[in-house]
Amino acid sequence: DADVTQTPRNRITKTGKRIMLECSQTKGHDRMYWYRQDPGLGLRLIYYSFDVKDINKGEISDGYSVSRQAQAKFSLSLESAIPNQTALYFCATSDWTSGLNNEQFFGPGTRLTVL
């Protein structure tokens, strides 16, 4: 089983709809992240969380919200989806240990299309 899972994997929705993307991890990591990937722009950080109920804005948080009610779950919401939020969304986790690898582990991604 994958360590970081995302649901749904694909979603098509209409402008104005509320959408929630879910991320779950079995790695026991305390830190979780949501990224957005657009062609030619690489990955951009939307929100991140260092622990349960800890929420921090990334570089492109406008139009998004997140919830971290449990260590293993981090959800991303689009309250009113718009077409320019069409993108590939990735969840990632990390477990920072001083002096060691700061690797982030990514989920398989959710492809969201807003019509």
Next chain:
Amino acid sequence: GESVGLHLPTLSVQEGDNSIINCAYSNSASDYFIWYKQESGKGPQFIIDIRSNMDKRQGQRVTVLLNKTVKHLSLQIAATQPGDSAVYFCAEKFDFGNEKLTFGTGTRLTIIP
């Protein structure tokens, strides 16, 4: 603002040859760098990292070189295989304890059989 970029968006290499993927960064305060590999339909996968107090680090078939003087990072893949075909991203952190990564736009590496 600061940015991380790549010199070439695409690279084709004959199977068995070595490949070099380059990355330029603009923030001289960046102290940690990571290379990720992203295969089609999958999330990015960690390859190798390097801290700013190093200029070279080797892994299995991969080597990362860091030149702080010209703010340049490269990923060398030795004896390329078809499975190496993917998009490769460099990413940087401005502060080692800060978990925020800034990603480059990616280079697509294609291995020619």
